[in-house]
Amino acid sequence: MSETQPRTRIQKKNRVAILNAALEVFSQFGFRGSTLDQIAKTSGLSKPNLLYYFPSKEAIHVELLSGLMDTWLDPLRDLDPKGDPKAEILAYVRRKLEMSRKMPRESRLFANEILQGAPRMMDAIQGELKLLTDEKAAVISGWMEAGKIAPAHPYHLLFSIWSLTQHYADFDVQVRTVLGGDPIDPYPDADMYLETLFSKLLTV
Amino acid sequence: MSETQPRTRIQKKNRVAILNAALEVFSQFGFRGSTLDQIAKTSGLSKPNLLYYFPSKEAIHVELLSGLMDTWLDPLRDLDPKGDPKAEILAYVRRKLEMSRKMPRESRLFANEILQGAPRMMDAIQGELKLLTDEKAAVISGWMEAGKIAPAHPYHLLFSIWSLTQHYADFDVQVRTVLGGDPIDPYPDADMYLETLFSKLLTV
DNA sequence: GCAAGGTTTGACCAATTGGTCAGGATCAGG
DNA sequence: CCTGATCCTGACCAATTGGTCAAACCTTGC
Numbered sequence: 001m002s003e004t005q006p007r008t009r010i011q012k013k014n015r016v017a018i019l020n021a022a023l024e025v026f027s028q029f030g031f032r033g034s035t036l037d038q039i040a041k042t043s044g045l046s047k048p049n050l051l052y053y054f055p056s057k058e059a060i061h062v063e064l065l066s067g068l069m070d071t072w073l074d075p076l077r078d079l080d081p082k083g084d085p086k087a088e089i090l091a092y093v094r095r096k097l098e099m100s101r102k103m104p105r106e107s108r109l110f111a112n113e114i115l116q117g118a119p120r121m122m123d124a125i126q127g128e129l130k131l132l133t134d135e136k137a138a139v140i141s142g143w144m145e146a147g148k149i150a151p152a153h154p155y156h157l158l159f160s161i162w163s164l165t166q167h168y169a170d171f172d173v174q175v176r177t178v179l180g181g182d183p184i185d186p187y188p189d190a191d192m193y194l195e196t197l198f199s200k201l202l203t204v
Numbered sequence: 205m206s207e208t209q210p211r212t213r214i215q216k217k218n219r220v221a222i223l224n225a226a227l228e229v230f231s232q233f234g235f236r237g238s239t240l241d242q243i244a245k246t247s248g249l250s251k252p253n254l255l256y257y258f259p260s261k262e263a264i265h266v267e268l269l270s271g272l273m274d275t276w277l278d279p280l281r282d283l284d285p286k287g288d289p290k291a292e293i294l295a296y297v298r299r300k301l302e303m304s305r306k307m308p309r310e311s312r313l314f315a316n317e318i319l320q321g322a323p324r325m326m327d328a329i330q331g332e333l334k335l336l337t338d339e340k341a342a343v344i345s346g347w348m349e350a351g352k353i354a355p356a357h358p359y360h361l362l363f364s365i366w367s368l369t370q371h372y373a374d375f376d377v378q379v380r381t382v383l384g385g386d387p388i389d390p391y392p393d394a395d396m397y398l399e400t401l402f403s404k405l406l407t408v
Numbered sequence: 409g410c411a412a413g414g415t416t417t418g419a420c421c422a423a424t425t426g427g428t429c430a431g432g433a434t435c436a437g438g
Numbered sequence: 439c440c441t442g443a444t445c446c447t448g449a450c451c452a453a454t455t456g457g458t459c460a461a462a463c464c465t466t467g468c
Contacts, residue, residue: 007444008435008436008444008445010435010444010445011444011445014445028319028320028321029234029236029237029320030233030234030236030237030316031237032233032234032236032237032238033233033234033235033236033237033320034236035424035425035426036425036426036427037424037425037426045446046446046447046448047426047427047447048427048428048429048446048447048448049445049446049447051426051427051428052444052445052446055427056426056427057426057427108319111315111319111374111375112234112316112319114374114375114377114378115232115312115315115316115319115374115375116232116233116237117232117377118377118378118381122381125377125378125381125382126381129378129381129382130381130382133382150404152397152400152401153393153396153397155382155383155393156390156393156394156397157397159371159372159375159379159382159394160368160371160397160398160401162371162375163367163368163371163375164364164367164368167363167364167366167367167371168363170315170318170319171315171318171319171363171366171367173318173321173322173329174318174322174329174333175363177322177326177329177330177333177334178329178333178334178337178359178363179359186360189357189359189360190360190363192357193356193357193360193361193364194364196356196405197356197364197401197405200354200404200405200407201400201401201404201405203404211414212414212415212465212466214414214415214465215414215415218415239454239455239456240455240456240457241454241455241456249416250416250417250418251417251456251457252416252417252418252457252458252459253415253416253417255456255457255458256414256415256416259457260456260457261456261457
């Protein structure tokens with residue numbers, strides 16, 4: 001992914017600060033809606049200083065995205081073909097929901113990119129994402145054919161897991177508003193609901 | 205919503221053209237990422253001409269959003285408290301999925317707005333959306349308590365319906381890419397999958 | 409066919425955008 | 439404490455942004 005790894009500790013610190021600020025901004029406004037000045041102000045650095053560490057606005061964005069796909073697929077990679085089918089899938093749902101809870105900005109960055117037609121992520125989607133999805137969909141298909149879990153469209157099963165878990169990060173504002181003004185954490189209930197939902201779906 | 209209704213047929217035609225172009229652009233790039241020039245070019249009108257029909261970029265966006273919420277809630281409004289519980293909910297899922305299929309741009313416009321924290325839609329969410337959601341969640345709760353459908357968190361049930369159906373519009377690129385290069389229509393399979401999913405969830 | 413109102417546009421504006429650059433400040437190693 | 443490399447900045451630039459305006463161009467009803 002990233003060729004240039006920081007030499008000095010100042011570089012390390014500032015690159016982290018920039019990428020963190022950029023994540024904050026890009027995840028809210030998308031690539032085109034974000035400005036270098038916003039990122040500069042958020043990171044506490046000057047605009048020319050940003051461009052000392054990164055050659056362009058696009059380079060910052062690409063750097064964020066390239067790191068993201070790997071992280072994003074980790075929970076799915078951990079789905080063990082040798083584990084108990086239903087438990088594996090339920091555990092995957094839980095990991096994915098946990099990721100939404102802990103990395104909502106990353107989820108929104110991803111959502112923004114896809115919404116815009118994935119102009120800077122097509123390669124990763126056609127490559128890594130599709131490869132891993134095909135592989136795991138085959139595993140799930142195998143489980144279904146063996147009668148270990150109820151039959152269902154394996155790809156749409158995966159889509160539904162992505163959709164449902166990421167929803168709590170991407171539509172956070174809506175979820176919390178609808179649930180009431182109180183700053184209630186929606187995740188515990190979400191976790192229970194999703195467990196029920198997929199447990200019933202997969203039980204033969 | 206909109207106070208000024210078109211007087212002449214030219215006005216009518218051009219306002220429609222502008223709003224259509226704006227929907228195209230805003231739904232892809234969000235408010236801040238879209239430019240008047242883009243909308244002008246897409247609509248086939250000149251930029252000053254846009255501003256003859258709408259006072260500002262924001263006014264166009266607001267006009268789109270204010271019309272959207274009503275349309276968006278229609279499928280939920282049709283959920284009949286007197287109908288058969290399971291059939292009603294499954295029909296709602298189908299209507300919502302159909303809406304994603306026929307109005308993907310509207311779905312993305314909505315998604316973009318929520319992703320950015322719903323700065324121009326908070327009122328509608330706290331108002332119309334929450335009111336209707338509360339009302340229908342109560343209906344669903346009643347059904348559950350009466351043992352007509354299996355118990356589940358009514359709000360998260362609604363969230364899951366929104367999430368799953370809108371996913372096919374908002375993440376269209378990803379869905380189609382993962383399913384394969386062929387221009388396969390994912391909606392028939394999605395419809396079957398969702399019917400199975402919710403049917404199993406709701407069956408007592 | 410002509411006036412009055414509705415429609416369209418080119419030229420323009422100030423502010424913001426992504427990005428450059430020369431030079432100054434700061435740091436690390438000897 | 440000196441020197442070379444790293445780090446940082448103010449000033450600047452061309453392009454793009456949302457928006458204005460006077461003047462020209464159409465429609466339409468009489």
